[in-house]
Amino acid sequence: MSKPKVFIDGQEGTTGLQIHDRLAQRNDIELLTISSDKRKGLTERKAIMDAADLVFFCLPDAAAKEAAELADNGHTKIIDASTAHRTAPGWVYGFPELHGQRMAVAQASRVANPGCHATGFLAAAAPLVRMRVLPPDYPLTCFSLTGYSGGGKKMIAQYEEGEKGEELYSPRLYGTTLQHKHLPEMKVVAGLELPPIFCPVVDDYYKGMSTTVMLYNRYLKGQPTAEELRLILYAYYAGEKLVTVAPFNEAGDTLAANTFAGTDKLELTVSGNHDQTIITARFDNLGKGASGAAVQNMNLMLGLPETAGLQLS
Ligand SMILES: NC(=O)C1=CN([C@@H]2O[C@H](COP(=O)(O)OP(=O)(O)OC[C@H]3O[C@@H](n4cnc5c(N)ncnc54)[C@H](OP(=O)(O)O)[C@@H]3O)[C@@H](O)[C@H]2O)C=CC1
Numbered sequence: 001m002s003k004p005k006v007f008i009d010g011q012e013g014t015t016g017l018q019i020h021d022r023l024a025q026r027n028d029i030e031l032l033t034i035s036s037d038k039r040k041g042l043t044e045r046k047a048i049m050d051a052a053d054l055v056f057f058c059l060p061d062a063a064a065k066e067a068a069e070l071a072d073n074g075h076t077k078i079i080d081a082s083t084a085h086r087t088a089p090g091w092v093y094g095f096p097e098l099h100g101q102r103m104a105v106a107q108a109s110r111v112a113n114p115g116c117h118a119t120g121f122l123a124a125a126a127p128l129v130r131m132r133v134l135p136p137d138y139p140l141t142c143f144s145l146t147g148y149s150g151g152g153k154k155m156i157a158q159y160e161e162g163e164k165g166e167e168l169y170s171p172r173l174y175g176t177t178l179q180h181k182h183l184p185e186m187k188v189v190a191g192l193e194l195p196p197i198f199c200p201v202v203d204d205y206y207k208g209m210s211t212t213v214m215l216y217n218r219y220l221k222g223q224p225t226a227e228e229l230r231l232i233l234y235a236y237y238a239g240e241k242l243v244t245v246a247p248f249n250e251a252g253d254t255l256a257a258n259t260f261a262g263t264d265k266l267e268l269t270v271s272g273n274h275d276q277t278i279i280t281a282r283f284d285n286l287g288k289g290a291s292g293a294a295v296q297n298m299n300l301m302l303g304l305p306e307t308a309g310l311q312l313s
């Protein structure tokens with residue numbers, strides 16, 4: 001049987017390169033490539049997309065929208081890493097571990113890969129809404145720490161090339177206008193009535209994320225303790241290889257945001273007491289936050305083993 005043909009549109013960007021590195025080592029797919037000088041040409045890209053069984057878009061939003069029209073040939077499957085289609089009709093949200101999404105991804109021809117901050121938020125909040133523990137109108141807040149590779153080539157250059165300003169040596173809050181591009185998917189996919197008040201923070205390290213939501217247990221259904229909330233999440237993710245829940249209190253009182261850098265795993269840590277809980281998702285923005293999730297979705301869409309080519313530890 002011939003191997004599925006896969007093309008990465010945006011192969012020279014941060015996410016594209018990461019997907020390329022994962023796929024280049026595999027012998028169960030054929031990777032189609034485009035020469036560097038043709039990589040933005042519409043005609044050349046369309047020809048390769050038409051020849052491909054599956055194409056990744058690792059492009060800015062506007063270019064991803066344009067590419068979706070180019071690839072609309074009735075047979076090429078698409079995984080879009082950008083924000084362009086995450087809540088769009090006709091696209092499946094590519095988070096296989098969340099309530100029945102695995103089957104939907106496996107059968108989809110259009111999959112939107114989750115945003116990195118949204119991945120951490122949803123891993124914690126979406127199961128609790130689905131299990132009816134977290135009321136849909138709960139006024140959630142979320143803060144999320146990320147390494148600067150989350151900002152793609154431009155931000156990497158800002159941090160790594162030439163003289164950098166003093167402010168780049170310290171953590172920087174952003175999205176303070178409360179209009180971050182991940183908010184729509186956070187609200188819709190979690191099943192919330194209100195988007196979280198969300199504060200992302202970028203700091204002077206390359207990769208790794210730590211996304212935290214905070215809860216007052218008294219406003220949750222059944223008023224579970226933090227330890228009981230951990231058990232609910234542990235049962236929800238039972239059997240999952242890429243999303244796991246740490247033992248209660250295992251981590252002590254300090255969590256580093258880069259613990260899972262270099263892996264495709266996401267680990268949830270639940271801390272707190274009878275009245276207050278914090279849930280933290282730690283993962284790699286370039287792993288489960290982008291290219292790891294994209295390769296997982298590709299595996300499902302092509303009927304390959306789900307974690308093939310992924311880094312589990
Ligand atoms: N970095 C991350 O952690 C994450 C990124 N994403 C998303 O993935 C997508 C890619 O991000 P990222 O890899 O970081 O971005 P980069 O800026 O690192 O890479 C984008 C790539 O797309 C290329 N490109 C731009 N316009 C076009 C076009 N019209 N046709 C073909 N190629 C084009 C760029 O070319 P050139 O090399 O000339 O600049 C570049 O190589 C974005 O939508 C981003 O939001 C999602 C999750 C996490």
Ligand SMILES: CC(=O)N[C@@H](CCC(=O)OP(=O)(O)O)C(=O)O
Pocket residue numbers: 081082083114115116117146147148149150151155181182200202289
């Ligand atoms: C540090 C930094 O700027 N990070 C990016 C998120 C990267 C990501 O997930 O991007 P997409 O939503 O485009 O997929 C941001 O917060 O906008």
